[in-house]
Amino acid sequence: MAISLRRARVIIRKALEKGREMQLKPLSVVVLDAGGHVIAFEREDGASPGRFGIAQGKAYGSVMLGMAGTAQMARAEAQAYFMAAVNGVYGGKVIPVPGGVLVRDKKGAVIGAVGVTGDTSDNDAIAAMAGIEAAGLTGEI
Amino acid sequence: MAISLRRARVIIRKALEKGREMQLKPLSVVVLDAGGHVIAFEREDGASPGRFGIAQGKAYGSVMLGMAGTAQMARAEAQAYFMAAVNGVYGGKVIPVPGGVLVRDKKGAVIGAVGVTGDTSDNDAIAAMAGIEAAGLTGEI
Amino acid sequence: MAISLRRARVIIRKALEKGREMQLKPLSVVVLDAGGHVIAFEREDGASPGRFGIAQGKAYGSVMLGMAGTAQMARAEAQAYFMAAVNGVYGGKVIPVPGGVLVRDKKGAVIGAVGVTGDTSDNDAIAAMAGIEAAGLTGEI
Amino acid sequence: MAISLRRARVIIRKALEKGREMQLKPLSVVVLDAGGHVIAFEREDGASPGRFGIAQGKAYGSVMLGMAGTAQMARAEAQAYFMAAVNGVYGGKVIPVPGGVLVRDKKGAVIGAVGVTGDTSDNDAIAAMAGIEAAGLTGEI
Numbered sequence: 001m002a003i004s005l006r007r008a009r010v011i012i013r014k015a016l017e018k019g020r021e022m023q024l025k026p027l028s029v030v031v032l033d034a035g036g037h038v039i040a041f042e043r044e045d046g047a048s049p050g051r052f053g054i055a056q057g058k059a060y061g062s063v064m065l066g067m068a069g070t071a072q073m074a075r076a077e078a079q080a081y082f083m084a085a086v087n088g089v090y091g092g093k094v095i096p097v098p099g100g101v102l103v104r105d106k107k108g109a110v111i112g113a114v115g116v117t118g119d120t121s122d123n124d125a126i127a128a129m130a131g132i133e134a135a136g137l138t139g140e141i
Numbered sequence: 142m143a144i145s146l147r148r149a150r151v152i153i154r155k156a157l158e159k160g161r162e163m164q165l166k167p168l169s170v171v172v173l174d175a176g177g178h179v180i181a182f183e184r185e186d187g188a189s190p191g192r193f194g195i196a197q198g199k200a201y202g203s204v205m206l207g208m209a210g211t212a213q214m215a216r217a218e219a220q221a222y223f224m225a226a227v228n229g230v231y232g233g234k235v236i237p238v239p240g241g242v243l244v245r246d247k248k249g250a251v252i253g254a255v256g257v258t259g260d261t262s263d264n265d266a267i268a269a270m271a272g273i274e275a276a277g278l279t280g281e282i
Numbered sequence: 283m284a285i286s287l288r289r290a291r292v293i294i295r296k297a298l299e300k301g302r303e304m305q306l307k308p309l310s311v312v313v314l315d316a317g318g319h320v321i322a323f324e325r326e327d328g329a330s331p332g333r334f335g336i337a338q339g340k341a342y343g344s345v346m347l348g349m350a351g352t353a354q355m356a357r358a359e360a361q362a363y364f365m366a367a368v369n370g371v372y373g374g375k376v377i378p379v380p381g382g383v384l385v386r387d388k389k390g391a392v393i394g395a396v397g398v399t400g401d402t403s404d405n406d407a408i409a410a411m412a413g414i415e416a417a418g419l420t421g422e423i
Numbered sequence: 424m425a426i427s428l429r430r431a432r433v434i435i436r437k438a439l440e441k442g443r444e445m446q447l448k449p450l451s452v453v454v455l456d457a458g459g460h461v462i463a464f465e466r467e468d469g470a471s472p473g474r475f476g477i478a479q480g481k482a483y484g485s486v487m488l489g490m491a492g493t494a495q496m497a498r499a500e501a502q503a504y505f506m507a508a509v510n511g512v513y514g515g516k517v518i519p520v521p522g523g524v525l526v527r528d529k530k531g532a533v534i535g536a537v538g539v540t541g542d543t544s545d546n547d548a549i550a551a552m553a554g555i556e557a558a559g560l561t562g563e564i
């Protein structure tokens with residue numbers, strides 16, 4: 001099963017709605033497919049210009065390693081040089097903090113990831129989960 | 142004046158609608174701001190996974206050089222080494238063909254660019270223009 | 283549908299067998315998934331050491347652009363600067379010649395690609411097709 | 424003496440078998456030659472897509488430095504900036520943790536390396552050793 005564009009739009013809209021409901025700073029949200037490639041992205045007005053790369057980096061590491069942002073952060077805190085080396089292998093595209101959320105289908109297979117950036121990493125992850133759940137999918141933060 | 146997320150969404154939706162109306166292959170559409178940074182992107186179901194980079198590359202060169210895809214292609218055909226050198230400077234992110242469309246405000250100032258990929262370069266540019274015009278902005282192909 | 287490791291092994295073994303049957307030079311064969319990521323690779327004894335990158339490059343461009351090696355070569359011959367620019371976007375990983383073969387499932391969806399290198403590009407493509415067909419899949423050279 | 428493709432296949436199959444016997448997560452296994460170049464690779468179904476780079480990185484640093492994963496990790500923990508600098512020199516391709524295992528011939532000469540990833544670094548190294556020994560070679564973790 002793949003994340004359709006229709007579902008990716010739901011994820012993004014609902015994540016942004018959650019951000020407004022929680023009065024977060026302007027958010028940026030990316031949805032990647034199971035190969036780490038971009039399906040859709042939106043950056044809210046007022047967000048800083050470099051947010052695409054941060055959102056992508058949170059989601060990209062999640063897909064490529066099969067490990068969501070929280071687990072990546074734990075590994076980075078225990079073994080910083082390991083995550084630095086992983087970034088070398090993945091072209092410097094990995095941002096190992098919460099807000100990178102794995103997306104699973106009903107059988108538990110990873111079908112992509114969502115990356116949210118703009119507020120605290122924990123709030124970013126909450127917004128991502130709201131989007132994923134609204135699309136009827138399962139997230140892992 | 143900046144392209145708002147609301148307007149970027151209109152550009153993307155109308156470009157995709159134009160593609161379906163013209164029976165083009167699945168399209169991918171990016172909207173960049175005046176600094177060449179991503180505001181929004183969507184890839185239609187069935188498009189190949191690497192389309193984000195191509196769409197971005199068409200729009201990125203347009204903004205960074207202030208020269209739309211058609212003019213970039215003319216320069217590449219006359220002087221291929223020049224566009225290759227430009228790509229060295231811009232980190233290899235420029236795709237110098239039609240489908241990269243400059244976006245101007247009412248005074249003529251460049252406020253961003255749209256990149257469309259998926260069908261022929263000329264059809265990509267037609268879809269981009271449909272989106273830009275639907276958003277009440279002026280495009281330069 | 284994804285290419286299983288079991289099927290990737292069949293593709294590689296049968297491509298190598300075809301090479302020996304045709305008395306080709308030592309071959310190297312890679313199988314990529316639908317996101318352009320490596321599932322399996324083998325380099326025959328006697329092949330030059332850099333063959334992994336060439337095999338991957340033939341298959342990688344095929345997946346990312348949704349365009350097999352023959353079509354990529356035609357584009358490169360008509361518009362060399364375009365394929366050079368594509369390579370910038372894809373990190374220099376694209377080798378636009380035959381031997382990069384798209385793999386489709388029964389519905390026609392691209393589920394990966396095979397890259398073969400070692401002999402002439404046309405012979406490489408024949409070996410790739412032999413492997414893909416032996417695995418019960420459809421190839422596009 | 425070089426690692427033949429036949430032997431590389433034995434290494435990979437036996438490492439994967441060991442992983443299944445120990446009930447490890449899906450593994451990915453690469454075999455590199457004495458120049459750090461890929462001979463063969465397999466990624467088990469269910470492994471995350473980015474595993475090739477991690478497996479290669481573990482083995483690549485081992486060959487290039489003549490220092491297996493355990494020794495690289497010790498150096499990274501004592502002097503993180505040194506391994507970061509090494510990665511600059513080696514194009515960011517080194518992952519300095521266990522699971523990168525040097526392969527020696529009967530005279531003790533390094534003839535290549537195996538990289539395994541998917542489970543804990545220590546379990547990855549055990550699987551690699553099982554493969555190397557099954558092929559009649561000597562490993563150094």
